[in-house]
Amino acid sequence: MKALRIWGGVILALALVGVCAWMWAIAWAPARSDYAQQGIDVSDEAGKIDWFTARSSNLDFAYARATVGADVRDALFAENWAGIYEAGIRRGALHAFSLCQLASDQAGNFTATVPRDADALPVAIDLAFRDDCPARPERDVVLVELRQLAATIETHSGKPVILRISPDFEAHYQVSGAIDRPLWSTGMFFPPAYSARPWRLWQASTIRRIEGAERPVNWNVIAP
Secondary structure (H helix, E strand, O other): OOOHHHHHHHHHHHHHHHHHHHHHHOOOOOOOOOOOEEEEEHHHHHOOEOHHHHHHOOEEEEEEEEEEOEEOOOOOOHHHHHHHHOOOOEEEEEEEOOOOOOOOHHHHHHHHHOOOOOOOOOOOEEEOOOOOOOOOOOOHHHHHHHHHHHHHHHHHHHHEEEEEEEHHHHHHOOOOOOOOOOEEEEOOOOOOOOOOOOOOEEEEEEEEOOEEEEOOOOEEEEEE
16 A cells, blocks of 8 residues: 555656646747747647737747648638737748649749738748658759749749748758758757758747637747
8 A cells, every 4th residue: 555655646746747847848938038039830720819919928920821832721821911910910921832732833822822011021931741742852853843932932022931941851852051041940949950051030839828829839039
């Protein structure tokens, strides 16, 4: 019985530690003294967002996913795009690149979805392997397609795009050293160092909880 009580206490203590660690993780953000400008990026996976309430989390900017590939529009993009603006937060749009579809078709989807806005942040192109696309074209093909997509979006937006590259996509295609655009790297809790050039944005958490959002959002910082 004594051994059971001891093990019960150990299990309870570990459970409490786990809960405390989780509560810390979902509220964590890099120190403002290190990264003065911080914000979020969202898609319809985050659910509906009350942007006036979300603003209380001291958001300097917000990116909303607009499109995926050539034929998908984020279900909440229009609502998020308007809500971010109305809440007085700087806004940017994001396109999720697909290795299974032509850049020209993807650009058409994006430009038809996202209105021109001279005050918007640079458009972000998200480069990551997706479950709905098993294709892995040759690197030269991918780089040509990406350059075409970036050029078309830049003509539409009037600003150079920013490339958000996941670690595995970068390892496979080595995009950061081949296409000279600002970089947005990802890495939970620790600043990433996998790209060929310094990053401009860092996605520091994908589990941040903030007031006004139904589900977790991605938390990002801008390099000092």
